[in-house]
Amino acid sequence: MNRTIIHGYFSLLAVTAVGHAQNVAPAKNDSAAPIILISVDTLRADRLSCYGYSASPTPNIDSLASRGTLFSAASAQVPLTLPSHASLLTSTYPFFNGVRDNGEQVPRNLVTLASVLRGRGYRTAAFVGGFVMDRSVRAKRRL
Numbered sequence: 134m135n136r137t138i139i140h141g142y143f144s145l146l147a148v149t150a151v152g153h154a155q156n157v158a159p160a161k162n163d164s165a166a167p168i169i170l171i172s173v174d175t176l177r178a179d180r181l182s183c184y185g186y187s188a189s190p191t192p193n194i195d196s197l198a199s200r201g202t203l204f205s206a207a208s209a210q211v212p213l214t215l216p217s218h219a220s221l222l223t224s225t226y227p228f229f230n231g232v233r234d235n236g237e238q239v240p241r242n243l244v245t246l247a248s249v250l251r252g253r254g255y256r257t258a259a260f261v262g263g264f265v266m267d268r269s270v271r272a273k274r275r276l
Contacts, residue, residue: 168250168255169197169201170246171194171197172218172221174214174263174265174266178207181194181195182194182195183195183198183199183203184203210226210227211227211233213233213234213235214235214263214265214266215232215234215235215236215237215265215266216232216233216234216235216237218266219232219239219243220232222245222246222247223239223243223244223245223246224246225243230243235265
């Protein structure tokens with residue numbers, strides 16, 4: 134299968150795609166649309182030209198936004214990177230998933246978006262630039 138999900142940690146453009154991840158329909162053929170989840174830590178939407186900011190153009194993000202779904206409202210469940218991503222990628226609140234700080238681990242019994250999509254035939258990957266979501270740290274947390 135040539136379908137790929139990239140949940141590379143950049144935010145805002147596809148944040149709500151995680152909601153109800155367990156209801157993702159099984160892939161029927163190789164023509165299923167790719168899913169790209171971009172999550173940027175500490176990037177304000179009002180500083181992106183796709184949201185109307187004109188002082189500094191953001192052509193690459195604008196290009197993705199013009200060809201995909203651009204959300205007009207998104208909010209984080211927690212003002213910390215790992216707990217926020219744990220909520221985003223498990224579709225659960227911190228009081229349920231137990232991740233309340235950057236040094237904690239995501240419990241193994243939680244279903245993640247990546248695991249649901251892998252089960253539907255998607256290949257998953259992450260492109261990470263920050264320590265908190267780094268592969269060596271993330272691997273212990275299953276995100």
